[in-house]
Amino acid sequence: MTYALEIEDLTMHFGPVRAVDGVSLRIPRGGVTALVGESGSGKSTVGRCVVRLLKPTSGTVTIGGVDVTRLTRRQLRPHRSRSSIVFQDPAGSLDPRMLVGDVVGEPLRLSGERISRRDRQQRVDRALGQVGLRQEVARRYPHELSGGQRQRVSIARALISSPSLLIADEPTSALDVSVQASVLNLLADLQRDIGFACLFITHNLSAVEYLADEIAVMYLGQLVETGSREQIFARPAHPYTQALLAAAPVADPVRQRAREPILLGDDLPSALDPPSGCRFRTRCPLAFDKCAAEVPPQVKIGDGEAACHLVGADGTRPDVRERVTK
Ligand SMILES: Nc1ncnc2c1ncn2[C@@H]1O[C@H](COP(=O)(O)OP(=O)(O)OP(=O)(O)O)[C@@H](O)[C@H]1O
DSSP states (O other), rough: OEEEEEEEEEEOOOOEEEEEEEEEEETOOOOOEEEETTSSHHHHHHHHTTTTTTOOEEEEETTEEOOTTTTHHHHHHHHHTTEEOOOOOOHHHSOOTTTTHHHHHHHHHHHHHHHHHHHHHHHHHHHHHHHHHGGGGGGGGGGOOOOOHHHHHHHHHHHHTTTTEEEESSSSTTHHHHHHHHHHHHHHHHHHHHHOOEEEESSGGGGGGGTTTEEEEEEETEEEEEEEEEHHHHHHOSSSHHHHHSSSSSSOOOOHHHHHOOOHHHHHHHSSOSSSSTTTGGOTOOOOOHHSSOOOEEEEEETOOOOOOOOOSSSSOOOOOHHOOO
């Protein structure tokens, strides 16, 4: 099987800060994987390494069969159009001095591909149409648009070069609640129609319940659990995933009642000095001696994997709630 994205043992250290520490992840062509975890867990850093805004400390990132981690700026150029990123804050990521039409068309110019002015114009118009914006928006400046419209512009810009992979880094969290759903639906529709693969980065699990095929849960620079959306929502194995799910708001009040929040206590420990053994142990209600002494290996469970000493290859899963309520 060929993958749209293969991340192998990715590490990104900023001096002593171990932001990402050995992450491996694969997304099939046209698949959607959500990367979830609290703020500071390293999700954005993974996304930035994938589109090579950052050069990773070690590990590989293979997009469409090419490892992009070691390519020079020049070598990278023909591969740039294979992946794009949409950031959280459209105000900060769009050049305020450029007209919207130029912002959207810029990736075509930067690709070095020979393309006539007229063709570029047509592609810009089409991209704006795809995200539900009228063509006259092209002659406005980003600040003249609403937050939701600006994020649509970012999406048009990201998709204009027909990438096989889109990184969406918290694409709706800076928007008014009233427009979050429409931008999320737009992304879901475009993904379905165009079929690009997507790494959807979010701290909000409920945002991906209808979007993601697979879910990867990140904690303090590492993946603690991966699996299909169905499995992660119905039978989360890792105590951290269980806690995250319990904290996620759900629309259905019956399910909400079944999900009394599990309090995690302290904040995320520092990535400067992560806990020994299992990094989650300092906040885990089920932690025991082994958790401090040994790093838990990834164990296959159902259609995914979890790194917890209480998860068994025979399918045994810990239950944070049971222990808490005992
Ligand atoms: N350029 C940098 N220099 C130093 N430390 C950094 C840098 N970028 C990120 N970090 C640190 O790396 C860790 C992971 O940050 P990252 O932004 O990837 O997390 P995140 O899960 O995406 O959180 P958020 O949702 O808040 O962006 C944090 O401890 C952060 O302070």
